[in-house]
Amino acid sequence: MTKPNRSRISRRELLKSVSMTPAIGALTSTAMADDRDDVIARAGSSLIREENAKPGSRDWQLTRVRLDSRDGVRASKIEGYCSRQSVAAGESIDIMVSTDPAQAYVIEIFRTGYYGGRGARLMTKLGPFDGSVQPVPEAGDKRIRECQWTPSVTLTIPDDWPSGVYLGRLSTLTDSTGFGYWQNYVVFIVRDDRPADILLQCSDNTWQAYNQWPDRDSVYTHPKGNQGPWADVSFDRPYGMYPQIFENPQTIGSGEWLCFEYPLAYWLEKHGYDVTYCSNSDMLTPDRGLTCKTFISNGHDEYWDIRQYNSVVKLRDEGVSLLFLSGNSVCWVSPFRGSMDGRANRILFRGGPYGGEYKWAELREQQHGPFPHRGPDEGYLMGSRNVDPVNGGGDWVCALPDHWIFEGTGMKQGEAIPGLIGWEYHGDPPRDIPGLQVVGKGTALQGGVNPQAWTSTVYPGPKGNFVFNASTIWWCQDLASPPGHWIPWSHWSRPHGPDDRVQQITHNLLRRAINPVA
Template sequence: MKDVNPVRRNLLKGAVATSLASLAGTVSLNASQSAGADPDLIHRENLKAGASDWQLTRVQLDKRGGFRSSKIEGYCSKQSLAAGDEIEIMVSTRPAQEFKIEIFRTGYYGGRGARLMQTLGPFQGKPQPVPKPGKKNLHECHWDAAVSLTIPDDWPSGVYLGRLSTLKDKTEYGYWQNYVVFIVKDDRPADILFQCSDNTWQAYNKWPSNYSVYTHPKGNQGPWADVSFDRPYAKYAQIYDNPQSLGSGEWLCFEFPFAYWLEKHGYDVTYCSNSDMVTPDHGLKCKSFLSVGHDEYWDIKQYESVVKMRDSGVNLLFFSGNSVCWVTPLLESTDGRPQRIMFRGGPYGGKYKYAEARERDNGPFPHRGPDEGYLMGSRNVDPVNGGGDWVCELPDHWIFKDTGMKKGDSIPGLIGWEYHGDPPSDIPGLEVVARGTALQGGVNPQQWTATIYPGPKGNFVFNASTIFWCQDLASPPGHMLPWSHWSRPHGPDERVQKITHNLIRRAIS
């Protein structure tokens, strides 16, 4: 078991004991003056013409209630890459037929939500094999590549969707579509580092039929199943039915509205995958780090990188829920490519009661992680899922400036479908800025808490305590509001937008 004490000791030793309510401002990191800084990049990018047609229009699942769409489907050889790097796109069509690939960068683009970067093809498609289950039920595809793409130097960091479309012929009613998804990263010093939660997308991916981290015959919470990034993303399989999720993971469901909103307002943002954070020092050039949406699965090296960011003065903002829940070792593919297989290695939580319960009920696990509460300011609790209103607790705190909120005022449906609670009582300066009750299935109550605490160098750590935060920031094209546990967010809310502006402007000042 990993020692849980050093992180906590360092935090308590170095943290500023005064309340953040009186904090004059955050330290300005020298990184923003480093070579390669381009704070106007995202603003300039979003002045370019957006695409009027980038969403999936025609999709067909293999069966009613299924997840796979084998008319056309694909995956990429890497989760992320930089300009100048090469990525392969693997595609299968059933039956064999021609197809094209349109590459879009998602963003604001005058409200259209994406820009067409390149059209590839036509290509001759063919049926590619479904792999036989390997050790630990692993489904790892070894498909032939349709195309190898070198990322042009002028493609900025962002989340890119490749829309796969069959071409019309006499044997079809028309065309069929699906996505592939990849992230373009860079190493420039930006104000905001937006971490995509793609480990979690893959953990819940059921392609081809019912094979995810959660579907092993031994049970759905143990370390028994391996999953591979070398397979298509099936349709999202949890709380609601979203056909736009075919091939795109959970990006359009729980993260894209945040990116759309950031780029609308010209924030200086760069993007990365969970796997990029395994690299030490990846985020140290940035002023702030964002965890967004459902960010459940973290490699321990990723955790250590983010702790180092906090201790170096980077502001951490967890606009997410159920985050830092499971230690997720990232392993090589069977052909040796790094970080292409993952599994549930064990719980974060250290000696915390719910982590101990997970070990008792679903272990033994090969790994254990530190108490995530000392990083995020609040923990994963049990039950961790449910729905509720986000309720103001400290209206005089600076995060609520110009919102008009009073104590007890609530933002309907913003808590869900998973959240955090039970903050550590011994973090100096920690404040609970919002709190309330979530109901699991409409009946089973649990207390959640949104928190903020000062870091050791004038920085801060904020935890919104909900997967749904981005739902009330924006409603871009290609996005659907979710519904879960008899509760739902309502969409763009000026108070959520203002709170987010207050936090990010403080974080990048």
């Protein structure tokens, strides 16, 4: 008889395990924290504090950028990509670069963080190199654009480079007019395997799903329509400028990191939290997360391979707290496959909806199917689900002011944090998760007109841990507004930037996750 896969817990098993724990609202508070610089989470390693004591760079952003056309996303004066989503110290990563016209260039590698408010530190400078025009691949099956560029440099990650999100700034030295310094980014994650308080997962599957490089080539731009299972996308291509919400030149080459995720990393490192980083592809097994106390889904985390889902279920069941500081998360099953040359996890597509037999999964199937895959109901993991419409804007409204997440905020019933809901969110929580509490709820307006209810939830895990769902892509917008970051807007609504209530709620969540109440 085959043994059951314990990482794929059934809903019945979840309800049974959760029912044996006290309701999380009854738990007593841990020590309070506020947003002062001298309040630092010192439970874990000092690595992040020591790293951020090093001098940051005054010049790490893109200064001179040029798209090929005003309505395009490509900046072919200089552009590039990396051979892997993530890499560990001691391992090597190839950086592929194309310059048009052929010209010399340099690469500066920066680690993003706090660094006294400067936001990044220069780690090394590579080059100069002689650039060349590398070919744009023809659209393949399912309109995939998979580059096979010659590596420009192979970088071995030094042992003293800590985990984080790294940007390689590409800068030309001359062009045909004699003016130089057209710029672009490449982005990669340095991971590690050390025990840490917080594992921050980057949403790079979603960055790639929306990437339209070179010419409207994403999972949303297939001639058959923008929601079906028709398009493959490859990580073996540059990131074009992000095509939604706003025209932000800092997104050229950097995916969605700087616009939707970086403020959380900046804020965590400012306060000395013991954080380490991973890509979506690093969560295909639960091993990395099981060495940490807290797992965070950040920003716009829409596309998950089913193995990611099973891994995060395993984390929860083993006592890791989960913070979904994100919106539209765990929405589409996005299976990985290898690249043309056999590197694992370099191609994905929209395989099918999460939701199981839930009504919105059925609706997605009817509207956009047939899909070859179907995922379980994400509500039983996140505590709240994707809904239709899933996009809009609104205020984040306190629904349970006596809950411990609000301690030290002074928030009252019905008090609103302006514009924090957007541009995609969660709602309609499962009614049969024991101990689940709705801590925030309200209405978002799609297009400023069409209403949809959203809900933010907390429920207890089986081992003193918990699961929090912020129900918005924009949560980190109210934590910090670091250099290189623009506050986004959509659906005639926008967050307002750093808010001490959001900061305090996040401190409360992290302190409880790092030091669970018995």
